[in-house]
Amino acid sequence: MHKFAVIFLAAYFTVSLVASDWHYPKELPNGVLSDDEDWGGICSSGKRQSPVDLAVDASVRGEFNSFIFHNYDAPMKNPNVINNGHSIQISTVPGPISIAGGGLNGNYIFDQMHFHWASEHTINGGRYALELHMVHHDKRYDTIQRAAQEKNGVAVLGILFHVTKDPNPVVEKILENSHRVFESSGTNTTYKDNLLLSEILPKNKETYFRYEGSLTTPGCGEAVVWTVFNQSLPLSVEQLERFKSVHDDSGHELKHNYRHIQPLNSRSLIYVPGHGYTENFGVSTKLISIPLMMVMSLIALMGFSL
Numbered sequence: 001m002h003k004f005a006v007i008f009l010a011a012y013f014t015v016s017l018v019a020s021d022w023h024y025p026k027e028l029p030n031g032v033l034s035d036d037e038d039w040g041g042i043c044s045s046g047k048r049q050s051p052v053d054l055a056v057d058a059s060v061r062g063e064f065n066s067f068i069f070h071n072y073d074a075p076m077k078n079p080n081v082i083n084n085g086h087s088i089q090i091s092t093v094p095g096p097i098s099i100a101g102g103g104l105n106g107n108y109i110f111d112q113m114h115f116h117w118a119s120e121h122t123i124n125g126g127r128y129a130l131e132l133h134m135v136h137h138d139k140r141y142d143t144i145q146r147a148a149q150e151k152n153g154v155a156v157l158g159i160l161f162h163v164t165k166d167p168n169p170v171v172e173k174i175l176e177n178s179h180r181v182f183e184s185s186g187t188n189t190t191y192k193d194n195l196l197l198s199e200i201l202p203k204n205k206e207t208y209f210r211y212e213g214s215l216t217t218p219g220c221g222e223a224v225v226w227t228v229f230n231q232s233l234p235l236s237v238e239q240l241e242r243f244k245s246v247h248d249d250s251g252h253e254l255k256h257n258y259r260h261i262q263p264l265n266s267r268s269l270i271y272v273p274g275h276g277y278t279e280n281f282g283v284s285t286k287l288i289s290i291p292l293m294m295v296m297s298l299i300a301l302m303g304f305s306l
């Protein structure tokens, strides 16, 4: 009975949306990867896959309305942590928490969040220590499984973490609530503390990258509107190491669980600089215009006509 309950929960809460018959390439003791990410299907043949390198030089500038975070500051309802063999995932009963704005077409309901170590997206070729994915589905579809079959049916917020000397207190709380499932794939536990998504968002929510891509695990459905915030959050090396002690479904430590960079192909990568960019632009215009005005005044004083 207990086993059936675990299987049911795993099926209900998993994001990969397929049977877990796949794995990340393992790193051998000499640093070489054991094999390629040969996941087949659209993972191999798709032209709009994720993650990608978020290169500012390859991006076009964009401007969208601000995000609206509904109930991000309210404790998550019955949060449940599962080790799905590929990550640590925290799920809730979909409904109360959602996002809109930020150039999204409508309202997207929060389903779950999970971590990748190291980061899946890179910024200008640089990889971060950790990446958190907050997964939402378009409310016009009943479930995330259904939404994952539609273009832009899923909206994921990506939050990057960099290493510092001090531990991150929110990450600490998440690790403490999750450690019971670390050593056994397929197990789940109740998240006992209050979990507020607002506590784990960067302060700057106006500067981000936007592109249309896919789930980064099989079946790699090309259904995702991606937002990856530019501002990263801190965590300590010790905290990062604890993520690496999560066991996969073959009982080994999951040393990394990021998919390799996929080609952008013909897609647009949009960089939304937010308010900072507008201010900088204003300053630089002013700096250029002052010397120009001085030259014009001198010309006028010297009696030349333009």
Ligand SMILES: [Zn+2]
Binding pocket: 114, 115, 116, 133, 216
């Ligand atoms: Zn993910």
